[in-house]
Amino acid sequence: DAGITQSPRHKVTETGTPVTLRCHQTENHRYMYWYRQDPGHGLRLIHYSYGVKDTDKGEVSDGYSVSRSKTEDFLLTLESATSSQTSVYFCAISESGETGQPQHFGDGTRLSIL
Amino acid sequence: KQEVTQIPAALSVPEGENLVLNCSFTDSAIYNLQWFRQDPGKGLTSLLLIQSSQREQTSGRLNASLDKSSGRSTLYIAASQPGDSATYLCAVDPYNFNKFYFGSGTKLNVKP
Numbered sequence: 001d002a003g004i005t006q007s008p009r010h011k012v013t014e015t016g017t018p019v020t021l022r023c024h025q026t027e028n029h030r031y032m033y034w035y036r037q038d039p040g041h042g043l044r045l046i047h048y049s050y051g052v053k054d055t056d057k058g059e060v061s062d063g064y065s066v067s068r069s070k071t072e073d074f075l076l077t078l079e080s081a082t083s084s085q086t087s088v089y090f091c092a093i094s095e096s097g098e099t100g101q102p103q104h105f106g107d108g109t110r111l112s113i114l
Numbered sequence: 115k116q117e118v119t120q121i122p123a124a125l126s127v128p129e130g131e132n133l134v135l136n137c138s139f140t141d142s143a144i145y146n147l148q149w150f151r152q153d154p155g156k157g158l159t160s161l162l163l164i165q166s167s168q169r170e171q172t173s174g175r176l177n178a179s180l181d182k183s184s185g186r187s188t189l190y191i192a193a194s195q196p197g198d199s200a201t202y203l204c205a206v207d208p209y210n211f212n213k214f215y216f217g218s219g220t221k222l223n224v225k226p
Binding site for chain 2: 004031033035039040041042043044045048058059090092094096097098100101102103104105106107108
């Protein structure tokens, strides 16, 4: 299995609080991605990174920010969590951004916002 | 905006049956299509990737086909086993940047 660790695995928090999810990889892959998975929507890309300090928006980036200060860590922050951000969040990595490169996924973080 | 649809949402079959999972996408200008497997509480595992220039890919009992002109892909599973029970997702890359649009998946249950 690809060396991807997401933390925390589960979190319950209240509306309006800040939340940070962490993705840590041991593969030294250049590309890292954050997705959310909701019933009836499949996975949707939130943000991705193509190198240290290099990030870009995905399909559903509103309300989220990301940071990547080291190759191995990609952080997803909800500045002020809302109930609509209750979801399962997945991190993925790939060696490059070339089409056809396999993406390897972490086991997800289940986030509940009350 | 690319829309990816998977039908049926759920499927239950007896062990040993051959089965087909369907995926359709609205914009035929894609660079590749991938099929993934997701087990409960786990992330996704890539099963097969089909480049836009290819018609099909095979891995063991799995065969995926791609018809770009009609916006369709199928995943064929031969001689299904209870261990095949999982959710199967297809995803398309429309921009050549390895960023995917996913379907919502087909939940497969193979009964012993």
